[in-house]
Amino acid sequence: MQVSTIEDQIREIEEELKRTKYNKATEHHVGRLKAKLARLKRDQLERTMSRSGGGTGFDVKKSGDASVALIGLPSVGKSTLLNQLTNRSTKTAHYAFTTLDAIPGIMEHKGARIQIIDLPGIISGASKGKGRGREVLSVARSSDLILIVLDIFDWKSHLELIMQELFHVGIRLNSSPPDIVIKKTERGGIAISTLKPLTKTSEKTIQEVMREYKIINADVTIRGDPSIEEVIDVLEGNRVYIKALIVVNKMDLVPANILSELTDGIPEDALLISAETGKNIDLLRDMITEKLELIRIYLKPQGGEPDYEEPLIMIKNSTVGDVCDKIHKSFRSRFRYARVWGKSAKHPGQVVHLDHVLEDEDVLTLILRKA
Numbered sequence: 001m002q003v004s005t006i007e008d009q010i011r012e013i014e015e016e017l018k019r020t021k022y023n024k025a026t027e028h029h030v031g032r033l034k035a036k037l038a039r040l041k042r043d044q045l046e047r048t049m050s051r052s053g054g055g056t057g058f059d060v061k062k063s064g065d066a067s068v069a070l071i072g073l074p075s076v077g078k079s080t081l082l083n084q085l086t087n088r089s090t091k092t093a094h095y096a097f098t099t100l101d102a103i104p105g106i107m108e109h110k111g112a113r114i115q116i117i118d119l120p121g122i123i124s125g126a127s128k129g130k131g132r133g134r135e136v137l138s139v140a141r142s143s144d145l146i147l148i149v150l151d152i153f154d155w156k157s158h159l160e161l162i163m164q165e166l167f168h169v170g171i172r173l174n175s176s177p178p179d180i181v182i183k184k185t186e187r188g189g190i191a192i193s194t195l196k197p198l199t200k201t202s203e204k205t206i207q208e209v210m211r212e213y214k215i216i217n218a219d220v221t222i223r224g225d226p227s228i229e230e231v232i233d234v235l236e237g238n239r240v241y242i243k244a245l246i247v248v249n250k251m252d253l254v255p256a257n258i259l260s261e262l263t264d265g266i267p268e269d270a271l272l273i274s275a276e277t278g279k280n281i282d283l284l285r286d287m288i289t290e291k292l293e294l295i296r297i298y299l300k301p302q303g304g305e306p307d308y309e310e311p312l313i314m315i316k317n318s319t320v321g322d323v324c325d326k327i328h329k330s331f332r333s334r335f336r337y338a339r340v341w342g343k344s345a346k347h348p349g350q351v352v353h354l355d356h357v358l359e360d361e362d363v364l365t366l367i368l369r370k371a
């Protein structure tokens with residue numbers, strides 16, 4: 001008997017899913033198939049990662065207050081855009097030259113320093129390791145924002161391909177993690193409590209899917225109205241939720257009278273730009289900065305005055321621990337406690353710890369052990 005490969009198994013399940021009519025009677029079966037599929041795809045992903053040498057990706061040193069990864073097919077204008085955003089003078093070659101490395105630059109805007117990372121173009125099958133897809137997508141996975149760069153003449157097919165490849169490596173765009181807490185228990189089966197009625201899936205299906213993950217006893221608390229895919233995302237556990245913006249480049253090549261025809265059906269929040277002429281680049285800088293939701297933290301030395309001149313720029317929902325990490329790698333281990341004034345404080349000078357979530361314009365004092 002021939003052992004079927006992961007690819008074969010994936011194909012078989014995908015075909016069965018296509019054949020199966022979705023209704024009340026098949027709902028649980030479909031749920032279990034989707035769970036099986038998710039696990040096979042994870043195995044597949046792990047294999048491509050180990051094949052490409054551990055999947056460490058490019059060694060992009062993080063710098064700046066936040067990072068933005070440029071994702072797009074080859075020759076859509078990513079390198080040209082990097083130069084525009086970062087005011088670099090280096091001229092991009094006017095021939096089809098593929099960037100082989102991850103090239104970072106810094107965009108300074110409204111007091112923030114944002115790292116923009118130019119990456120090799122991704123192609124179909126990138127998530128399975130084609131091109132340098134795995135490495136590119138791993139940089140995307142660890143960035144704070146993904147800037148999807150499309151070519152105005154091919155935006156539809158490009159967008160579809162990119163969404164698919166990002167999805168395959170567990171990246172979820174512009175959404176927050178489903179509010180589902182699973183606590184394994186010793187006995188009692190799977191108990192599900194919901195705050196709202198489930199309309200996209202059912203308790204029974206969730207139980208079936210959890211069995212697929214060998215979970216027999218658990219307390220499950222669900223706050224929203226998740227789909228079964230979102231439940232599987234939680235069970236898989238390696239999903240990342242990243243912000244994204246879409247730009248459509250080379251608008252200068254399209255005469256105004258056919259622009260609207262060519263961009264018919266484009267996502268509403270997509271921005272038309274020209275990396276070549278600089279059209280809408282200022283607007284894009286604003287959009288990137290806004291989308292990142294940066295906050296300002298004023299550090300105050302113990303017994304001293306807050307530094308209102310040079311706030312520390314952090315991403316929204318950053319914790320005191322994140323601030324420590326940003327200032328110096330030894331700070332987290334030397335941390336004793338902190339005091340905070342401002343919106344996140346219950347009272348002025350509240351004592352907080354590493355997991356305390358900060359708000360815009362908080363004043364913070366860190367108390368550390370001597371080095």
Ligand SMILES: Nc1nc2c(ncn2[C@@H]2O[C@H](COP(=O)(O)OP(=O)(O)O)[C@@H](O)[C@H]2O)c(=O)[nH]1
Binds near residue numbers: 073077078080273275
């Ligand atoms: N007309 C026009 N050409 C552009 C624009 N952006 C990039 N290009 C050209 O498209 C080609 C590929 O650009 P490049 O930045 O290297 O693309 P990358 O492979 O995505 O990095 C180059 O010849 C650029 O000069 C644009 O907005 N308008």
Ligand SMILES: [Mg+2]
Binds near residue numbers: 097
């Ligand atoms: Mg390039």
